[in-house]
Amino acid sequence: DARVTQTPRHKVTEMGQEVTMRCQPILGHNTVFWYRQTMMQGLELLAYFRNRAPLDDSGMPKDRFSAEMPDATLATLKIQPSEPRDSAVYFCASGRNLLGYTFGSGTRLTVV
Amino acid sequence: SQKIEQNSEALNIQEGKTATLTCNYTNYSPAYLQWYRQDPGRGPVFLLLIRENEKEKRKERLKVTFDTTLKQSLFHITASQPADSATYLCALVYSGGGADGLTFGKGTHLIIQP
Numbered sequence: 001d002a003r004v005t006q007t008p009r010h011k012v013t014e015m016g017q018e019v020t021m022r023c024q025p026i027l028g029h030n031t032v033f034w035y036r037q038t039m040m041q042g043l044e045l046l047a048y049f050r051n052r053a054p055l056d057d058s059g060m061p062k063d064r065f066s067a068e069m070p071d072a073t074l075a076t077l078k079i080q081p082s083e084p085r086d087s088a089v090y091f092c093a094s095g096r097n098l099l100g101y102t103f104g105s106g107t108r109l110t111v112v
Numbered sequence: 113s114q115k116i117e118q119n120s121e122a123l124n125i126q127e128g129k130t131a132t133l134t135c136n137y138t139n140y141s142p143a144y145l146q147w148y149r150q151d152p153g154r155g156p157v158f159l160l161l162i163r164e165n166e167k168e169k170r171k172e173r174l175k176v177t178f179d180t181t182l183k184q185s186l187f188h189i190t191a192s193q194p195a196d197s198a199t200y201l202c203a204l205v206y207s208g209g210g211a212d213g214l215t216f217g218k219g220t221h222l223i224i225q226p
Binding site: 004033035042043045091093099100101102103104105106 | 154157218219
């Protein structure tokens with residue numbers, strides 16, 4: 001089965017450091033999402049791309065977060081500088097149009 | 113803003129019975145409503161999608177209903193098995209204006225007891 005690949009699986013970093021998370025969507029999928037999951041807030045949409053163009057990043061703290069899709073095989077989510085409140089599991093998902101989406105296994109980020 | 117409500121308490125069901133999970137939303141109806149399953153330490157897995165003009169959708173032991181008048185979707189698992197134990201998330205998809213990302217509920221933890 002095709003899968004969405006996220007790296008790294010786990011990341012522990014010190015407050016103030018830059019964090020980069022990467023996602024390889026499924027080939028042929030034209031929609032890519034970044035989500036953050038915490039116990040308190042559940043899954044929160046951070047950014048959303050269609051055909052590599054950013055469509056919605058209203059859920060993302062713009063002063064420290066940035067999301068890009070430099071090509072169809074790579075999506076990145078950067079946090080600079082990182083803060084302890086950014087600790088969460090970050091998921092990437094891809095799909096075609098409005099149908100069911102495939103999620104990656106997530107990056108568990110801990111900022112100390 | 114849109115609010116999605118799923119029962120935050122765990123749902124305990126005896127094996128073999130039908131499990132029914134509820135997803136309620138406020139404001140306007142989505143174009144699609146989706147259900148996902150999430151196991152600990154893993155990403156959500158897509159199960160079923162139902163469109164706003166559909167009343168019911170089935171897949172094997174799963175059934176989803178969508179009532180836009182009640183602003184509610186029900187998710188049923190018949191002949192439940194311990195392997196069905198997981199957290200189930202509903203998600204709404206809105207279409208129009210380009211910002212049609214998925215909005216998720218917080219999920220209901222289902223426990224099927226043997």
